[in-house]
Amino acid sequence: MLLRCPACGFSREVPEERIPAGTRRIRCPKCAETFELPATDSQEAPERSGSIAAAGDAEFAAQPTVAAEAAVRYAGFWIRFVASIIDSFLVTGLQLLLVLVFGFATGALMNLGGYGENQIAGAVGITGQLFALVFAIFYYVFLTGYNGQTLGKKVMGIRVTDLDGSSRVGYGQAFIREVPGKFISTVLLGIGYLMVAFTRNKQGLHDRIAGTLVIRVRRP
Numbered sequence: 329m330l331l332r333c334p335a336c337g338f339s340r341e342v343p344e345e346r347i348p349a350g351t352r353r354i355r356c357p358k359c360a361e362t363f364e365l366p367a368t369d370s371q372e373a374p375e376r377s378g379s380i381a382a383a384g385d386a387e388f389a390a391q392p393t394v395a396a397e398a399a400v401r402y403a404g405f406w407i408r409f410v411a412s413i414i415d416s417f418l419v420t421g422l423q424l425l426l427v428l429v430f431g432f433a434t435g436a437l438m439n440l441g442g443y444g445e446n447q448i449a450g451a452v453g454i455t456g457q458l459f460a461l462v463f464a465i466f467y468y469v470f471l472t473g474y475n476g477q478t479l480g481k482k483v484m485g486i487r488v489t490d491l492d493g494s495s496r497v498g499y500g501q502a503f504i505r506e507v508p509g510k511f512i513s514t515v516l517l518g519i520g521y522l523m524v525a526f527t528r529n530k531q532g533l534h535d536r537i538a539g540t541l542v543i544r545v546r547r548p
Contacts, residue, residue: 335361357491357529357541400493401544402530403486405522408542414480419467423460468506473499487545501538509534 332339333356347365355362471478476487476496488505490497497505513520513533520533529541 331366333361334363357493400541403484403542403544404530405525407484407486407544408524408530411478411480411484411486414483415468415478416480418479419464422467423463426460426463427456429456465507469499469502472506473497473502481542485545486542489541489543491539491541493541493543497538497540501540505534505538505540509537512537 330339330341331354336356338356351365353362354365468478472488473496476489481487488497488502489495490501510520513523516533523536524530524532524542529535531541535541
């Protein structure tokens with residue numbers, strides 16, 4: 329069965345047997361709009377009509393599955409904030425180590441004296457700073473794309489997923505979320521991050537840009 333949200337156009341082919349019995353309305357995981365479940369061979373239209381309260385909503389996913397919304401526990405602002413602090417300490421510590429290593433190399437070259445050596449020393453210092461930046465990007469993009477968990481998220485028991493709440497995000501999606509997505513969330517005075525506290529799916533602006541969710545996989 330092809331489920332398509334009439335509000336935002338998000339669609340996914342979903343096997344009928346995966347639709348929970350008694351489901352009458354579907355909630356879109358992208359825009360949160362609810363709409364009537366289309367007619368199927370196994371369900372008559374009268375059975376499906378009725379209020380949301382009478383039958384509850386189901387959320388159709390970005391992969392071929394339908395799950396009750398209650399099955400997905402979104403990670404809120406504070407647990408994500410603590411995870412980001414842990415990651416920041418880890419990344420900053422490793423970046424400082426890299427800068428120190430390149431700094432020692434710079435000092436050694438400068439002690440050699442001469443104009444040419446000083447130019448090389450300056451290039452080494454700049455290279456060290458660039459390497460530290462590339463390391464930070466690699467840390468967040470690789471771990472998020474690999475299994476959805478940086479070390480901080482793993483400690484706090486949360487994971488980045490696709491919009492279905494279970495599928496792993498790819499490296500391309502992780503890059504969009506972690507680099508341009510978070511850059512935009514940051515330059516907007518941090519409002520992109522604060523959106524986590526106020527949106528139904530606990531999505532930051534970077535999550536919405538990349539099409540991701542952050543969910544709880546266990547209680548920390």
